[in-house]
Amino acid sequence: MNVFRRGAWMLMLALTCAAGIGHAQSSAAAPPALSVRTLDGKTFDLAAMRGKWVIVNFWATWCSPCIAEMPALSEYVGTHKDVAAIGLAYDSSPRADVLAFAKKHPVDYPLAQLDMDDLPRGIDMPATLPTTYLIAPDGRLAKRFIGPVDAKLLDAAIAASRSSRSGTRIERP
Numbered sequence: 493m494n495v496f497r498r499g500a501w502m503l504m505l506a507l508t509c510a511a512g513i514g515h516a517q518s519s520a521a522a523p524p525a526l527s528v529r530t531l532d533g534k535t536f537d538l539a540a541m542r543g544k545w546v547i548v549n550f551w552a553t554w555c556s557p558c559i560a561e562m563p564a565l566s567e568y569v570g571t572h573k574d575v576a577a578i579g580l581a582y583d584s585s586p587r588a589d590v591l592a593f594a595k596k597h598p599v600d601y602p603l604a605q606l607d608m609d610d611l612p613r614g615i616d617m618p619a620t621l622p623t624t625y626l627i628a629p630d631g632r633l634a635k636r637f638i639g640p641v642d643a644k645l646l647d648a649a650i651a652a653s654r655s656s657r658s659g660t661r662i663e664r665p
Contacts, residue, residue: 524548525539531603538631549623552582553583561640564643578603580605582606590605618638
């Protein structure tokens with residue numbers, strides 16, 4: 493990706509980062525695939541997480557709402573044994589800067605930095621940050637959140653997904 497396109501893309505993300513608040517979508521499409529190298533050198537493979545709810549959170553070092561939601565996501569993962577998470581730095585900052593950021597903002601889930609010139613396939617890249625995907629234990633996408641998430645939103649999405657999979661109709665306002 494040339495410098496101009498990358499700069500334009502990052503500007504668009506920065507502008508939509510603050511504007512992308514609270515929208516959510518769900519999908520019954522085929523299970524997404526994601527395998528990335530984490531900042532600590534390990535591999536995170538979404539397929540290996542079957543049986544757990546998985547939070548896939550796209551963030552950036554320069555995104556204030558992303559930074560603000562990280563402690564809540566960390567606490568959620570730490571208090572829900574059936575939930576795992578991966579934080580994906582959708583950020584073209586130098587790796588050393590992302591590593592320094594991770595030390596300054598520790599979380600209880602792995603972080604990975606995406607290569608902006610070679611993005612992973614199998615899960616849609618965000619148009620705004622933060623964007624969070626909730627993956628159900630069967631590997632299917634349960635919910636996509638655009639904007640910051642918290643425990644209340646995650647609990648509601650998990651409950652709704654469980655109800656819809658069990659055949660219970662959910663009344664929507």
